[in-house]
Amino acid sequence: MKPPPFHYHAPTTLADALTVLGETGPHGKILAGGQSLIPLLNMRLAAPAHLIDINRLAELDRVDVDDGGVRVGALARHARVEADRSAAEAIPLLRQGLRLVAHPVIRNRGTTVGSLVHADPSAEMPAVLALLGGSLDLVSASGRRTVAAADLYVGPLESCLRADELAVCARFPRPAPGTGTAFVEIARRRGDYAVCGVAALVTLDDDLRVAAARAAYLSMAPVPHVLDLIEAVAGRPPDTADFAAAGRLARGRLDPEDDIHATAEYRAHLAEVLTARALREAAEAAVGALGASRPDPERAT
Amino acid sequence: MSARMFGAPVQRTEDERLLTGRGAYLDDLGADAYAAVFVRSPHAHARVRDVDVTDALDVDGLIAVYTHEDLTGPMAEPLPLLLPHPCIVDGRTPHALAAGYVHHVGAPVAMVVARDRYLAEDAAERIAVDYEVLAPVVGIEAAVAAEHVVHAGMSDNVAAHLVQEVGDARAAIAAAPHRLELDLDIERSACTPMEGRGVYARWDEAGGSLRLYSSTQTASGVRAAVAAKLGLDVGRVEVVVPDVGGGFGVKIMHPWPEEVMVPWAARRLGHGVKWTEDRREHFIAAAHERGQRHTVRAGFDDEGRLLGLDVEILHDNGAYLPYGVIVPIVTSTQLLGPYKPGAYRVEFRSLYTTTVIVTPYRGAGRPQGVFAMERTMDAIADRLGRDRAEVREVNLIRPDEMPYDQGLLFQDGRPLVYDSGDYPRTLRMVKELIGWEGFAAERERARAEGRRIGIGLACYVEGTGPGPYEGGHVQVGTDGRVRVATGLTSQGQGHHTILAQIVADELGVAMSDVEVTTGDTRRMPYSVGTFASRGAVMSGSAVALAARKVREKALRVAADALEADPGDLEIAGGRVHVRGVPGAGMDLGTVAVLSNPLRYAFDEASRAATQFARPADHAAPPVPEGDAPGLEGTDFHSPLRSTFANGAHAVVVETDPETAEITILRYCVVHDCGRLVNPLIVEGQIHGGVAQGVAGALYERMAYDADGQLLNASFMDFLVPYASEIPPIRIAHLETPSPLNPLGVKGAGEAGVIPGAAVIASAIEDAEGFPVRSMPISPSDLFGLRRRFAAGEIPPLRRAERARGRRANETGEPDV
């Protein structure tokens, strides 16, 4: 469990990093928090000839919140994003997802952008990005592009980044007003990757009826999988909406696989149960959010 | 008089050093040593056609590559079968490096030595081994079917076969008023200590001697085994065991292939060589345990009294049998627990499979045996519609029946005779602790909230502290400090603390004046090792006996100097003085000076022991006949038999009706390990044991695929529970002294783990209303069982049916 030899680069500016990345091409790998990459190197499952350590690029260590949403720089650790109050107020789902990512020590080092790029189908933050319809900013020596979450994920542990591209920032858009979210998952041990996880979003219209209901799934497909479940609950007030029906709908559209921790049948069953739980929780949050943001009609008069 | 240390909840003296990072583990030693790495088989079963090292030779820093071809003499022979037994039909052991065949993924094929570990791994990666893949044999079913055999020259996969019988069990079952049969299954797990194995060797060319450091549970065993392999007199091999980060049984196995290869290479290269196991290696190349299947047939009367018990055990021993049949023997004998079946027949077959070897893991076969017996008790109770605790109660051995002879031979080759214990009281106490009587109401309350809970119970008896012997050496220095050595090794249990407590009391000194050394053959060459919960029983007794000798001598020497009668003296606070006259005495350090008649004075203190210092008896020699200079003593404890500890666990679990998640709500332990040397340490041992019991019941399993690949050989996928998964544990102690040793103690190291699978299965089954017959059980497994139950493939528990009937009656629904 020692890595094979590699050249180590520690650029101090983004420009230098991009130059090295451009030169090393497919032989180079970016090292961020190292929480996924280092184990792969130690087990000799990856053997890049060059490691480009971005930990000195202080300019990427930032979390910005504005009307559009939350932008998370490539060096922002999970723990920092989780602790950021204005980020959590803008998009509660960030914190709801982050507290389920591994354990505090890993969140102290691992980066949110690293997790998004790493594209583990059991990871929480790719599901969050996908559910919110966010995107990733990529730069290379030859240019810059923004890739939508829907186009980012190609397969398990495979994103569409080119070898010379560095993800500088993730953009999580603010959900529509009247939206509540929830993240529920079942893991074998606290902090483990989920056997099944569901991030859910419910938007209520001005009449407090369900106008949008979507869920994103972990460990249920090769990539973060988003389902629009509105047809099961459209137009219903949250307390009479049939979220169980939405669970059944979701189950019918998912085709999970067996692994050593769970059968496909159990996963599918969990997806159904957790979908209902997550949507219900999200709907309650939506009601709460509306209550908080809207002046109380009785008080106002 | 200083306060008695024996029995006091003294904090561990080891902890400050270990918790502040000042421990020195194997990998902390030998910074300048070459690093060894092993090329391991990627196949479960294969013939090694060729090992091509050409590519590796280019790696800068490579020192040597060895294969079986390089080994001669005893090194080229198979490793020893440590524990021979007449029931072994064909005992196969591995070679240090594969001799033509590999029989499990992870078997060492070549050894690479390089300047450091990185380079050694680079070189190892470039070694090309040409394998002819042979058919794997994975799992008990495949081993029994014997469509393929693991070892050439065998016609099946049976390594050993043993029948033990007391009375005519089959006839007793046939004649019994009630009968039942159960098929039970326990999967593989493993010790997984934090620190893996490791060996570091230095060869001294001038002295022709070897210094070996190993992360082992037996210094003396490794010493003898390595000496034999290297053709050295044991006097030329020193084994020193540094701090060890956990063992739990796996490190009692010896010598490992790596443990002979490393010193062999160190001698050949004339340079220190070190090997530190990594986690993946530990999963695929150390040892596992637990995997067994049982068929139980029981005959019983209307009260649930067992009249006959007939158990067939299939035991998966993995690729080889170096540790003999200790595990299935322990299962077969300890299965009986605190009960007395009218007649008992037990038969086991130990089977080769192309998987990692099986050697004792904390509990060592007992968890499986207890699982079988306790599942049987629950099944009897269910059949008869009786309370599960009541059925156990009628089968218990009573205190007035002690010592109780079960009529079998135990793992130490000695009669299975329980020395002492109060089993009915143990059971009463655990029922009280968990709230057994009030549980029906608790269950109803939970049910009203839509929650599903269940309660379980399990009892066990554990043979601890087997011989043959352990030794203690106690020496008082002229500085008054007491140096204690025992040969067995410590892996974090707190031996240093409890041995110091014992010696402090025996000698009348402060604990802080006692220094303990374990596992160093330079200090105590005669020893067996740390296993079978024997540290306190064996070394505790041995150091107590040695300390008594020292005390006797101290009194004699001091009496001579003080011109008093030894019978009038006592030792307290490190001083020998006339009883009742603290002023009339001398420090133990001074006694140590006087105990060694000197010609020369080196300092003020030693002047007192020189020839003109005081009047002498010219009719006697300075060192009396039969005596020796120095204030020290050595003694050994060699008990007649093992001493038997016992206990009972009870648990309440909740199962989520929707997600099948299993949560432990409370866990209670009643534990009797004789006299407690240190309750704090015993409770720590119980906590750790229960954690491993919960692990084996709900989390850990070895996921081998049909090809013999271990799919979860990492801590990512082999689910050792975190602290967050372990419930709070309530403990109550009973102290029934053992008559078999001078301290009245029994072993405590393994107990916590033993009833884990049994008690949790009992509670889950109680919550769900259908039988649970195999462990471990994950939420996914429970979900699968629910599906099968709903489909009518699993029968309901009778008591669940009855309860449903009752509820239906109460609500006026028809009783179906």
Ligand SMILES: Cc1cc2nc3c(=O)[nH]c(=O)nc-3n(C[C@H](O)[C@H](O)[C@H](O)COP(=O)(O)OP(=O)(O)OC[C@H]3O[C@@H](n4cnc5c(N)ncnc54)[C@H](O)[C@@H]3O)c2cc1C
């Ligand atoms: C024990 C353990 C448990 C874990 N459990 C969970 C869990 O439950 N849920 C979960 O989501 N995650 C979990 N993780 C993973 C953790 O979240 C990692 O932090 C994350 O996957 C990767 O982030 P990192 O910064 O450590 O990336 P690194 O390990 O440094 O890199 C990962 C990959 O992304 C690439 N990369 C990183 N940053 C960039 C960038 N800016 N641009 C381009 N490529 C980049 C690297 O080249 C590499 O291929 C766990 C990790 C461990 C060790």
